[in-house]
Amino acid sequence: xxxxxxxxxxxxxxxxxxxxxxxxxxxxxxxxxxxxxxxxxxxxxxxxxxxxxxxxxxxxxxxxxxxxxxxxxxxxxxxxxxxxxxxxxxxxxxxxxxxxxxxxxxxx
DNA sequence: ACGTTGACCTATA
DNA sequence: GTATAGGCCAACG
Numbered sequence: 001x002x003x004x005x006x007x008x009x010x011x012x013x014x015x016x017x018x019x020x021x022x023x024x025x026x027x028x029x030x031x032x033x034x035x036x037x038x039x040x041x042x043x044x045x046x047x048x049x050x051x052x053x054x055x056x057x058x059x060x061x062x063x064x065x066x067x068x069x070x071x072x073x074x075x076x077x078x079x080x081x082x083x084x085x086x087x088x089x090x091x092x093x094x095x096x097x098x099x100x101x102x103x104x105x106x107x108x
Numbered sequence: 109a110c111g112t113t114g115a116c117c118t119a120t121a
Numbered sequence: 122g123t124a125t126a127g128g129c130c131a132a133c134g
Binding site: 022023024027033034035036037038039040041042043044055058059060061065066067068069070 | 116
């Protein structure tokens with residue numbers, strides 16, 4: 001496992017319940033801004049990780065649940081979020097700006 | 109080996 | 122305000 005993926009998983013695990021962040025924010029925090037697609041790949045691998053990675057807390061810049069397809073069922077991601085108190089409407093996180101969790105600010 | 113494909117983002121028109 | 126273009130780089134066929 002490369003350091004890049006390990007860092008991605010570690011950040012995603014740090015996301016508090018009920019908060020969300022974006023792929024780009026993680027990429028920027030890792031210093032690989034512009035390579036946000038790699039963060040998406042990392043999420044794909046997150047399923048194979050033995051340690052649970054809350055990939056449902058990572059959405060795109062608009063708060064859209066673009067990755068819901070990659071879960072067991074398309075509704076699983078939405079239910080996981082709502083289970084944590086995050087309201088999802090039309091595959092979009094409501095009050096996304098308010099719930100946004102920026103690793104640049106929240107992590108040392 | 110090469111072209112295509114993405115859980116994306118930013119910039120320009 | 123939407124639309125298109127370009128960049129990113131690892132996996133897959």
